[in-house]
Amino acid sequence: MKKRFLLPIFASFMIFTGVTTDTYTAEAASVSNLTATASKYIGVPYVYGGTSARGLDCSGYTKLVFKQLGYSLNRTAAAQYKQGTSIAKADLQEGDLVFFNTTGGVSHVGISLGGSKFIHAGTSTGVTTANLNSSYWAKKYVGAKRIANFNSNQVVASVNNAEVKEAAIDFSVYASRGEVAIQLADALGLDTTVTDTPFPDVKSTAKYAGAAKALNEIGVFEGDENGKFNPGSPLTRAEMAKVLTTAFNLQQQAAVAPFNDVPSSHWAHNDISILASNGITSGIGDGLFGTNNYVKLVDLSAFIDRAQN
16 A cells, blocks of 8 residues: 555644734735635534534624634624624625624624625524525625625724634544544554554553554554644544545546646645545535535544445
């Protein structure tokens, strides 16, 4: 089996400190950061009052996404409508908040993905994408507010708190590297009895130690630049593609249509293309693979099952 290297996994978050005023100018996340962060919750169910990946309501979703991008939003849709700068519908950009009157007053909020497309936590759909110009949403539309201009990387609107801490990853929903190692080693039928790994951050008594050792032996996990395994870090879909093609020695089959967010210059382009050509993935919809989205546990099981078959 050909030996390849798995890129290290680190969650990147922007930290702002020392700012106490309501309006300020600072580095902002990019459009790609916004899209990746907003899209990784697609499929999370709607839960009234929900604010985590276990379940989200509309404003809980927008607040969570913006927190991870470095901005603090108010809790409710009506309160969020009081933030930011008003934007005409014709001038919507990625990241603008779009508001609707669904139950009286400003009662629903979503995030513009540019043009007429937006993403939101719907009561019957959970987190999903929708079209502002559909017969339902066009009648309910109230207006839009810009919290940050992701295209120019400048914050242009009021933000309540400029200090942002790293967001916690919910590993009851997302797959950690340790869990990936356990499931992958089991699927490959590897011997996991040897637990003395080369990784300085993996104790021999850890439940994933044997799996990490076995996968290291066949070249799936090589560690980061410091030799660490990072068992408590999440795995992106792009990194999962590299893991699967290496572990199962997958090869390119028939040519497939490229994903819009995976240019030929992307480091995982070939691996993602191989997965698609083998029918292991069809992306997250709308021609996107979701390279920076974290792998969910349910998706991990599906990926491994398809790779085996």
